[in-house]
Amino acid sequence: MDHLDRLENISVHILREAYANFKNLCMLWSIGKDSTVLLWLTRKAFFGHVPFPLVHIDTNYKIPEMIEYRDRLTQEWKLMMIVGKNEEALVDKLTFPDGAVDRIACCRNLKTKALINTLNGTWKRMRFNHHSNSYEVDRSTEPYTGVIVGARADEEGSRSKERYFSPRDTYSEWDVGDQPPEFWNQFKTDFAPGTHLRIHPLLDWTELNIWEYIERENIPTVSLYYNKGDGKRYRSLGCWPCTNPINSESRTINEIIDELKSGNLKNIAERSGRAQDKDDGGGLETLRREGYM
Amino acid sequence: MNTKTPIEHREKMNIVIVGHVDHGKSTVIGRLLVDTGSLPDGKLDQVRENCERNSKPFEYAFLIDALKDEQAQGITIDSARVFFKTEKRDYIIIDAPGHIEFLKNMITGASHAEAALLVIDANEGVRENSRRHGYMLSMLGIHQIAVLVNKMDLVDYSETVYHSIVQEYTAFLHQINVKPACFIPVSGVLGVNITRHNQTIPWYRGKTVLDALEEFHNADDIEVRPFRMPVQDIYKFTRFGDNRRIVAGTILTGSISIGDQILFFPSGKKGVVQSIEAFNTVTSSTVSAPYAVGLTLAEQIYITRGEMAVKATEAKPCVTSRVKTSLFWLGKNPMTMKKEYHIKTGCAKVPVMIEEISRVLNADTLQWTDSKSVIDRHDVAECILRTSGPIAFDISEDNPLTSRFVIIDDYEISGGGIIQRDLDDSQTRLRDNVYVRNVKWETSGIPSEKRADRYNQKSALILITGKKDTGKKTIARALEKRLFDDGKIAYFLGIGNVLYGVDADIKGRSVLELANENSEHIRRLAEIAHIMMEAGIILIVTAIELQQDNIEIIKTIVNPDRIETIWIGEESDSELRCDLYIESIDSIDEVVGVIKENLQEKNIIFRP
Numbered sequence: 001m002d003h004l005d006r007l008e009n010i011s012v013h014i015l016r017e018a019y020a021n022f023k024n025l026c027m028l029w030s031i032g033k034d035s036t037v038l039l040w041l042t043r044k045a046f047f048g049h050v051p052f053p054l055v056h057i058d059t060n061y062k063i064p065e066m067i068e069y070r071d072r073l074t075q076e077w078k079l080m081m082i083v084g085k086n087e088e089a090l091v092d093k094l095t096f097p098d099g100a101v102d103r104i105a106c107c108r109n110l111k112t113k114a115l116i117n118t119l120n121g122t123w124k125r126m127r128f129n130h131h132s133n134s135y136e137v138d139r140s141t142e143p144y145t146g147v148i149v150g151a152r153a154d155e156e157g158s159r160s161k162e163r164y165f166s167p168r169d170t171y172s173e174w175d176v177g178d179q180p181p182e183f184w185n186q187f188k189t190d191f192a193p194g195t196h197l198r199i200h201p202l203l204d205w206t207e208l209n210i211w212e213y214i215e216r217e218n219i220p221t222v223s224l225y226y227n228k229g230d231g232k233r234y235r236s237l238g239c240w241p242c243t244n245p246i247n248s249e250s251r252t253i254n255e256i257i258d259e260l261k262s263g264n265l266k267n268i269a270e271r272s273g274r275a276q277d278k279d280d281g282g283g284l285e286t287l288r289r290e291g292y293m
Numbered sequence: 294m295n296t297k298t299p300i301e302h303r304e305k306m307n308i309v310i311v312g313h314v315d316h317g318k319s320t321v322i323g324r325l326l327v328d329t330g331s332l333p334d335g336k337l338d339q340v341r342e343n344c345e346r347n348s349k350p351f352e353y354a355f356l357i358d359a360l361k362d363e364q365a366q367g368i369t370i371d372s373a374r375v376f377f378k379t380e381k382r383d384y385i386i387i388d389a390p391g392h393i394e395f396l397k398n399m400i401t402g403a404s405h406a407e408a409a410l411l412v413i414d415a416n417e418g419v420r421e422n423s424r425r426h427g428y429m430l431s432m433l434g435i436h437q438i439a440v441l442v443n444k445m446d447l448v449d450y451s452e453t454v455y456h457s458i459v460q461e462y463t464a465f466l467h468q469i470n471v472k473p474a475c476f477i478p479v480s481g482v483l484g485v486n487i488t489r490h491n492q493t494i495p496w497y498r499g500k501t502v503l504d505a506l507e508e509f510h511n512a513d514d515i516e517v518r519p520f521r522m523p524v525q526d527i528y529k530f531t532r533f534g535d536n537r538r539i540v541a542g543t544i545l546t547g548s549i550s551i552g553d554q555i556l557f558f559p560s561g562k563k564g565v566v567q568s569i570e571a572f573n574t575v576t577s578s579t580v581s582a583p584y585a586v587g588l589t590l591a592e593q594i595y596i597t598r599g600e601m602a603v604k605a606t607e608a609k610p611c612v613t614s615r616v617k618t619s620l621f622w623l624g625k626n627p628m629t630m631k632k633e634y635h636i637k638t639g640c641a642k643v644p645v646m647i648e649e650i651s652r653v654l655n656a657d658t659l660q661w662t663d664s665k666s667v668i669d670r671h672d673v674a675e676c677i678l679r680t681s682g683p684i685a686f687d688i689s690e691d692n693p694l695t696s697r698f699v700i701i702d703d704y705e706i707s708g709g710g711i712i713q714r715d716l717d718d719s720q721t722r723l724r725d726n727v728y729v730r731n732v733k734w735e736t737s738g739i740p741s742e743k744r745a746d747r748y749n750q751k752s753a754l755i756l757i758t759g760k761k762d763t764g765k766k767t768i769a770r771a772l773e774k775r776l777f778d779d780g781k782i783a784y785f786l787g788i789g790n791v792l793y794g795v796d797a798d799i800k801g802r803s804v805l806e807l808a809n810e811n812s813e814h815i816r817r818l819a820e821i822a823h824i825m826m827e828a829g830i831i832l833i834v835t836a837i838e839l840q841q842d843n844i845e846i847i848k849t850i851v852n853p854d855r856i857e858t859i860w861i862g863e864e865s866d867s868e869l870r871c872d873l874y875i876e877s878i879d880s881i882d883e884v885v886g887v888i889k890e891n892l893q894e895k896n897i898i899f900r901p
């Protein structure tokens with residue numbers, strides 16, 4: 001068994017535990033490489049099927065290719081696709097690109113708030129209708145009690161403290177100091193009413209593992225990850241006003257793998273293209289505690 | 294995108310480092326990183342400069358903290374990971390917090406390790422957490438342990454000091470059945486015996502820490518042990534146009550091939566592996582631990598999450614509801630005798646209570662006492678647990694992986710442990726009998742699901758009980774009629790019909806009145822019910838004041854999920870737990886309506 005098999009099997013086991021224990025389960029799909037690998041692992045776990053809805057938080061500022069790709073795979077793979085938005089903030093122009101708030105506050109509005117209220121069902125959810133090929137208001141407003149997320153421990157400091165099954169209180173807050181123990185493949189799958197769990201099947205994966213797996217499995221990814229001739233590519237995807245490509249010649253998956261192995265990116269944090277991470281010192285950890293992904 | 298770079302497959306090993314706080318864990322790790330050249334360029338200098346600027350002495354702990362991005366905390370509250378590699382393999386060092394407050398984090402970190410380094414300060418000697426951590430390692434099943442006697446420079450590299458610590462700690466480990474791989478005298482700060490021998494300790498010629506690490510080996514015997522797979526789920530994605538019925542699970546030990554006969558416990562059902570399913574890969578005809586797999590069976594048998602699949606030709610697991618265990622408690626509230634908890638082992642989760650606390654290792658004094666009646670936070674205890682239904686497992690001596698369990702208190706994992714021994718419960722003999730029956734049973738060519746489809750019902754046993762003269766029989770007959778009129782296949786079995794026929798040889802007492810002495814009557818009744826349920830029928834039986842013991846017998850013999858017990862009339866003080874209580878009867882029709890609704894809710898009969 002090689003290291004990718006090992007990672008794959010642990011993730012599959014966790015996904016199946018989640019599915020067996022949560023009636024209202026969903027998976028966040030940011031369209032990025034990690035959550036797309038997670039989606040693929042779901043199809044592995046359930047023999048080609050994706051038996052729970054995928055939730056995408058649309059900020060209206062996602063790079064257009066991302067949305068195209070989302071809707072294409074939704075149709076091809078017959079996904080139960082749910083989209084949530086902070087419509088109020090968008091209408092009131094309470095965003096960074098509108099110049100109204102700083103980057104962190106913008107993330108809080110368009111992502112964290114949208115996410116929390118989509119998950120708990122207070123705000124409108126749009127569901128893809130595979131007959132009409134369009135999004136319609138979802139009839140279900142039940143809160144999701146299990147939320148599968150593609151976080152990896154190696155991404156940055158605060159994530160290295162995560163558990164596979166991580167409890168969040170009613171306000172989606174995360175108590176980093178007092179987390180449940182997790183050992184012997186037994187996870188926290190019981191939860192008090194009003195609380196929910198975040199489930200992290202990719203916790204042990206590294207950025208390199210993700211690309212190696214994409215290569216091995218031939219998983220379709222957004223073209224933004226590859227240099228198309230201008231010496232630039234995205235390493236991490238987000239909203240266009242706050243996400244910049246990095247300088248890189250990698251045109252293919254294999255070139256990305258080589259680039260990661262060569263150590264050219266060793267001293268550059270993966271999310272360095274994400275401006276909001278730098279805005280203030282502990283900003284990301286604060287956002288994270290509030291429920292940001 | 295079609296040129297393939299071969300991915301190197303390097304061996305990986307998780308090592309946990311434990312020990313009393315300040316005994317030098319961070320220093321040892323730091324030194325390992327420095328001496329193996331595993332630090333990012335300039336990192337060491339950067340941290341040294343930082344210390345100088347703030348005029349504090351350099352500590353390797355700062356380096357580790359810098360690596361872990363944890364300076365703010367000052368103290369390792371969680372198990373964090375650092376990486377280094379040698380020619381032989383990649384190491385992940387899990388730095389487990391030494392503080393007792395964070396024992397649950399230490400356990401979380403350590404449970405992923407294949408081997409451990411345990412650090413003891415030569416100057417301070419064996420302390421409370423040196424022992425506690427040693428104990429936890431043994432409970433967690435980590436048996437490869439190197440003990441580092443650190444800060445040898447502070448005791449002038451004294452052989453006497455070293456040997457007295459070795460002696461004291463060996464004696465302790467011996468008590469808990471742990472044999473360390475080695476003891477090594479080291480100085481973390483000065484780099485003595487970490488990766489290099491130097492002449493500093495002339496009397497020591499053994500391994501360095503790095504040698505010890507390289508000699509540990511990855512668990513590789515899981516494939517050759519008997520096949521064990523907790524059933525995680527049964528999938529049937531018919532909604533997506535997929536008719537496969539897949540038994541999914543992660544193989545803990547052993548391997549399984551297409552055509553193998555497997556048994557499921559505790560039900561004792563049997564099946565033959567028809568295919569091994571997988572997505573986007575070529576499937577093979579054999580799979581082994583630790584793969585997460587999916588199997589289809591040649592015949593459609595009814596099993597559920599929580600059963601353990603084993604190979605029919607290999608050692609059977611233990612099945613019982615009473616077990617002798619060693620457990621550690623992490624809960625904020627102590628574990629007490631009267632309270633009901635849940636035990637999770639494999640994928641099974643059942644209610645559990647303490648039957649007896651044999652002895653407790655006190656968290657503060659680390660002394661055994663046999664007079665404690667509760668298990669406090671951080672205590673380790675030996676106790677007998679009683680589960681509400683049978684569980685399937687192995688004892689730790691036979692298979693550590695299938696002997697493990699955790700205890701849930703309310704919503705939290707609050708303890709964990711290993712099963713040392715299986716103890717008989719009241720059903721042991723009967724259960725063995727049922728297993729033989731199941732193995733010999735000729736499975737019908739018509740799957741029970743097809744039968745359920747045709748009959749528009751699942752088979753069930755409806756037990757109507759209550760005090761004498763409460764109209765049970767009238768209700769039973771009315772229910773039979775109502776179900777029949779609805780087109781269901783239902784049958785009311787009068788006890789007398791059994792008594793004078795099947796029970797003719799043991800007749801002599803009225804069957805259910807003196808139930809305790811009449812377990813053979815109950816057994817026969819249950820076997821008849823089992824046959825009729827196999828035929829797809831809803832069977833209705835009445836009995837006067839059924840006891841919990843009777844129900845246990847019936848549950849061992851027929852599928853416990855398909856038994857509906859209904860109590861009619863005023864409540865009694867017996868221990869019996871029923872599914873439905875009907876206190877007063879105004880009209881028979883109404884009562885029958887309530888029962889019918891209950892059956893619909895339980896999905897035994899389907900709404901038309």
Ligand SMILES: Nc1nc2c(ncn2[C@@H]2O[C@H](COP(=O)(O)OP(=O)(O)O)[C@@H](O)[C@H]2O)c(=O)[nH]1
Pocket residue numbers: 312313314315316317318319320321352353354391443444445446447479480481482483
């Ligand atoms: N003299 C001496 N001091 C040491 C040695 N190893 C660690 N220390 C000191 O002991 C203290 C605690 O060490 P640290 O590695 O932080 O302990 P931890 O809490 O187990 O991680 C620090 O001040 C270290 O400098 C050693 O081998 N010799």
